[in-house]
Amino acid sequence: MTLAEELKGFLKEAEAELASPDVDVEAVRVAFLGKKGKITGVLKSMKDLSVDEKKEVGQVGNQVRTAIQEKIEEKKAEQEAKALEEKLAAETLDVTLPGAKPKLGSAHVLQQIMDEIEAHFLGLGYQIIDDPTDSPEVETDEYNFERENLPKDHPARDMQDTFYITPEILLRTQTSPVQSRVLEKHDFSKGPLKMIAPGKVYRRDTDDATHSHQFHQVEGLVVGKNITMADLKGTLLSIMQELFGEKHQIRLRPSYFPFTEPSVEVDVSWDEVTPDTKPEDIKWIEVLGAGMTHPNVLKMDGVDPEEYTAFAFGLGPDRFAMLKYGVEDIRQFYLNDVRFLDQFNERGI
Structure with missing residues (x-):
């Protein structure tokens, strides 16, 4: 498997992990995009490649990094929206309920x-x-x-x-x-x-x-x-x-x-x-x-x-x-x- 193919495989792995509703988005980011992440590890091994191969691997690496970053942002936005929806549902005031009836006075x-x-x-x-x-x-x-x-x-x-x-x-x-x-x-x-x-x-x-x-x-x-x-x-x-x-x-x-x-x-x-x-x-x-x-x-x-x-x-x-x-x-x-x-x-x- 070439380095370019390995990088493309990382994108599929990241997509699979991000498909889970309760995935830890930050952990996925660190695993794939961090300083010690998978993409960084592949790119560090480019020193033994030819100029053309370096160009191809670098181009694919940037594309995969950008794609994974977008997927992470989408998932993060999705989770934040869901959390806000759950919070609003928990704190919603039901205006259909009867209000507190004020006590009215009467003639002495x-x-x-x-x-x-x-x-x-x-x-x-x-x-x-x-x-x-x-x-x-x-x-x-x-x-x-x-x-x-x-x-x-x-x-x-x-x-x-x-x-x-x-x-x-x-x-x-x-x-x-x-x-x-x-x-x-x-x-x-x-x-x-x-x-x-x-x-x-x-x-x-x-x-x-x-x-x-x-x-x-x-x-x-x-x-x-x-x-x-x-x-x-x-x-x-x-x-x-x-x-x-x-x-x-x-x-x-x-x-x-x-x-x-x-x-x-x-x-x-x-x-x-x-x-x-x-x-x-x-x-x-x-x-x-x-x-x-x-x-x-x-x-x-x-x-x-x-x-x-x-x-x-x-x-x-x-x-x-x-x-x-x-x-x-x-x-x-x-x-x-x-x-x-x-x-x-x-x-x-």
Whole structure:
């Protein structure tokens, strides 16, 4: 075998080795093209050849070296591409999988109750008065007490005396002042006044499981001709059944409030009442106060009590939420504990 034929045989050997998928390309390069490789060894033995033979062997050697180098580069590129493909496959993010669902918020449970109350009364044709102009939380003594038939020496003030800023300015103890502010501007030639006033109020109560120095209130007022206690009872029954269920009933008990006459305490049945329920088996729980608006209150707000009558009531959304959901401590509503509030997540998530 001539040296030229031997060199051509090296090309076939290199091609055969490089055909293996997992071949060590660097080892093949060293074996055939290295300083001590097969091609170099053949070329070193050219000293005994004639000029023509040297020319032929040198030419074939360069061709074989170039061919093997190209094959090595091809194989190296092939292996690198395969390695990159395997790496990408291992690190690929499957965008078809569902993503992490963000946790959405929900209205606070007290806001949910207030929204239910407002929606019900809107359906009855009431106005919702919560604009700061007509419903300020910082109120005057005149609107907060005196307009509600509570002069400065009235003993009932002791139950409500609250956070005073000056002797005549305080944080409101009820949303009743809103009624006076709206009533004195109402034009009865356009019809009766039907309104509710939701908002925060402040008392000097010591915080405990059933009391808070700050809570929410929704006061209602209807003023018109021939408004009666029957209208009041029907209105209160409708909102109680809206909040607690159509089979719950209410009862009215005589009471006293300076701003209504006659006045009543309103109880709602703890359980559903059916035609078979015996009266003595009904358990009642007090939920609010109401009554026919006192003539003095109407007069102070510029309304003639001889021509118009009115009823008023005060709802406590915080208390209603406690009853509806079985919450035993009112302070839970104000701690911002998400674990507690999630129980009332209206989105159900």
